[in-house]
Amino acid sequence: MPKSKTNHRKSHLGSRRQPEVSRAAILQAAVEEFARDGIAGARTDAIAHAAHVNKALLYYYFKDKEDLYQAVLDQVFSDLLEKIMRALAGPGSPQQRILAYAGAHFDYIAENQLYPRIVLGEMTRMRLGKPHSFGRITMRYFTPLFQKLAELLRDGQKTGEFRAVDPEQFVPSMIAVIVFYFNSAPIMKLMSGKDPFSPERLAVRRAAVLDFISAALFCPSAAGKGELK
Amino acid sequence: MPKSKTNHRKSHLGSRRQPEVSRAAILQAAVEEFARDGIAGARTDAIAHAAHVNKALLYYYFKDKEDLYQAVLDQVFSDLLEKIMRALAGPGSPQQRILAYAGAHFDYIAENQLYPRIVLGEMTRMRLGKPHSFGRITMRYFTPLFQKLAELLRDGQKTGEFRAVDPEQFVPSMIAVIVFYFNSAPIMKLMSGKDPFSPERLAVRRAAVLDFISAALFCPSAAGKGELK
DNA sequence: AGTATCTAACTAACCGGTTAATTAGTAATG
DNA sequence: CATTACTAATTAACCGGTTAGTTAGATACT
Structure with a gap:
């Protein structure tokens, strides 16, 4: 899968330099995680992992866990x-x-x-x-x-x-x-x-x-x- | 603070030397706490406090949080x-x-x-x-x-x-x-x-x-x- | 065209508060 | 004195959130 000279082969390929893709991935992962255990049981680590994104990125796009939850709702x-x-x-x-x-x-x-x-x-x-x-x-x-x-x-x-x-x-x-x-x-x-x-x-x-x-x-x-x- | 030797009214009077009273108090408090936020959101501290009991007593009567939850169910x-x-x-x-x-x-x-x-x-x-x-x-x-x-x-x-x-x-x-x-x-x-x-x-x-x-x-x-x- | 500058997008590593669970013991009772 | 009932103190793990950066590309300037 050659991908032009600027090939950044980590493993979380899916979402580099693609803001709305990343944001959507986070939101979708959050839907699933929040559905499982509610806001109290949801783990931000798990959301980030499922979205193939660093946890800090959640806080780049959303103020905090509650804000992310509201966005999901x-x-x-x-x-x-x-x-x-x-x-x-x-x-x-x-x-x-x-x-x-x-x-x-x-x-x-x-x-x-x-x-x-x-x-x-x-x-x-x-x-x-x-x-x-x-x-x-x-x-x-x-x-x-x-x-x-x-x-x-x-x-x-x-x-x-x-x-x-x-x-x-x-x-x-x-x-x-x-x-x-x-x-x-x-x-x-x-x-x-x-x-x-x-x-x-x-x-x-x-x-x-x-x-x-x-x-x-x-x-x-x-x-x-x-x-x- | 004189405290005659057999004086044990700390503040958690309700439940000294009364196993089934204590156990029932824990269970009732657990019902309410688990109802609020599910097993993930429930806080053992809160349960113990509501039951006027030391937190360690939960673990005296129940193996762990999950076990207590099962008892509640x-x-x-x-x-x-x-x-x-x-x-x-x-x-x-x-x-x-x-x-x-x-x-x-x-x-x-x-x-x-x-x-x-x-x-x-x-x-x-x-x-x-x-x-x-x-x-x-x-x-x-x-x-x-x-x-x-x-x-x-x-x-x-x-x-x-x-x-x-x-x-x-x-x-x-x-x-x-x-x-x-x-x-x-x-x-x-x-x-x-x-x-x-x-x-x-x-x-x-x-x-x-x-x-x-x-x-x-x-x-x-x-x-x-x-x-x- | 090349390169310097800027910024949005993204990450690794960490921090401090919280929390479930344990320990080591004390007090009552029979 | 042995067993049951109970607690203060502690610990290890976890977890939300932060920080201090890095990377990739766009824009500006030459």
Whole structure:
């Protein structure tokens, strides 16, 4: 692999003189490390090593561990929110749109299984009294999503497609059903032996999630109008 | 500072010559500390201080931090499982029994809000490939509960009360709805301003959970037979 | 074109505070 | 006096963060 005269053969070739490559590598490594053990358990040494970068470089690009963590959260949530909002803004009846949302949310997580770990971990970590470094994230990402979903639920209730559920209760329940599987997957694996992340199992789960939500939300009278396959 | 020979009230009065008191104090303090930040973030100093005990005493009763953590998990789960199993073993139709279970599970968590933090934290922490120190817990506590619930679901399907859901999919969904609220509570608080743990809000949530499960599971034909109040 | 200057990108080595764990012992009890 | 319960003091490792540089390329000047 001749690489012009200025060949610097260390082993961490991947990232010399390439700021955004290095920065992205750090961020990706940080996502994985933070997903594993949260901010407390994450090791800056491990992040640096995984990114094939010297540890000091973390502090070149980010103020400190907390700042890096915030950057990770921002990346995770902005990406997620963008995809979900697009699905929510699509055409169709409230039934079709809520299922489109749920499917998109599920699909996104299925492709990025680290993300719910970070989210749930962070939720679990933030206490009610404490100063909330997570508050920024809530305002910027959760609130818009929540309100859009609540609005959609009210729409469906107006058309008579949805049961008279309280959005403030229904939205978290729905998200729970979508997300929880990926966190409990290791236990399912232990119990069933099967790999919960295989394409077949994911397809089964996806269908089950949509069925669960449909049954819990749609009026019995007007059944079978959503896309269930 | 005169200090008669048998005078040992230093400040850690609570626990001299009282092995089980000390041990229990350590365990309770450990539950709270582990719930906050997981095993990685928990500080043995903090546990000892909260238990009004010298740190070395932790190592008198427990081999190391990991061992203490396992003891905490055992206490949490055995307690939870016992209460839930009792509710599951009660009398009544499958409809009534599944709602009794869900209500009991909800109530238990409402009273011990630290527990789902530990559980979810632990789920999040265990990776698919890694050696599973959590496997013991799974076998001892999760599997029996899961199988009992699956059995109940099949019972209800036989009597025609329940829809033809796949227990392997439905059980995790149901647990998700019951549990998730307590983990997302801090965010809900930020968004709504209201305290998600106030008795009124808990009652509302409890009703919503039972309604959600009822709607998702019970056959539309045979509605309104469970206890919904 | 060549070279001097400048700077962004990056690293090796280290530092001091923290933390899990140990040790060596003291005090109570039967 | 032997065993159980418990602690002060200590240690070794770890870990977040810093520092003092080096390297590679861009720009300026000749």
